Amino acid sequence: MSYYTELNIGLWNAWIGGVIPILSHLFIYFIDKKSWKRLGDMSWYTPADKIAAYASMIMMYGMILFSVWVPLKTGTIWFYSGIVLFCISYICYVVSYRNYATTPPDEAIVKGLYRFSRNPLYFFYSLMMLSLCVMSASIYLFLIWIVYNISVHFIVLGEERYCLTTYDYQYRVYMKNSPRYFLFF
Numbered sequence: 001m002s003y004y005t006e007l008n009i010g011l012w013n014a015w016i017g018g019v020i021p022i023l024s025h026l027f028i029y030f031i032d033k034k035s036w037k038r039l040g041d042m043s044w045y046t047p048a049d050k051i052a053a054y055a056s057m058i059m060m061y062g063m064i065l066f067s068v069w070v071p072l073k074t075g076t077i078w079f080y081s082g083i084v085l086f087c088i089s090y091i092c093y094v095v096s097y098r099n100y101a102t103t104p105p106d107e108a109i110v111k112g113l114y115r116f117s118r119n120p121l122y123f124f125y126s127l128m129m130l131s132l133c134v135m136s137a138s139i140y141l142f143l144i145w146i147v148y149n150i151s152v153h154f155i156v157l158g159e160e161r162y163c164l165t166t167y168d169y170q171y172r173v174y175m176k177n178s179p180r181y182f183l184f185f
Helices: 015-031 033-039 047-069 077-101 120-136 139-177
Strands: none
Touching (some): 015 033, 015 047, 033 077, 047 120, 047 139, 077 120, 120 139
16 A cells, blocks of 8 residues: 555545435435344443444444545446455445344344354444445544444444343354454454
């Protein structure tokens, strides 16, 4: 990656990739308000969970806003690799959301991609954001991405605590059989 990414505001910059998941979130909101409400439920968050959630939102939107100034490295291996990563992670993100939305609220989500990861929505969203870093070959975006992932990790720990309290034995068994993050960790 280039340490010296020239920052120029532009129409065909990395922000395009960051807007696609946000538009997807808006679409989901309008077609599936019940799942959206469940997804955004912060009623059980501890103060530390709320700090992590707000930090991750700030980093996510900050990354997308900053990417308005980060040009894509079109015509390079960085760009094409990033496009492939984005497409794969976006498809998996949509599948993960479908798995989430079709699970009744009183059950732990253990089907579909959730068999391979306890957090596929976070994992694949993070890969989409990483693809912006790759498409633009920007160390600046990559640094923001790292901080974003650290804050998300704390949200994940809080959600696991909540799931253990809510689903107890079912979730304990699930934790033993599925990694926290896709195929590893």
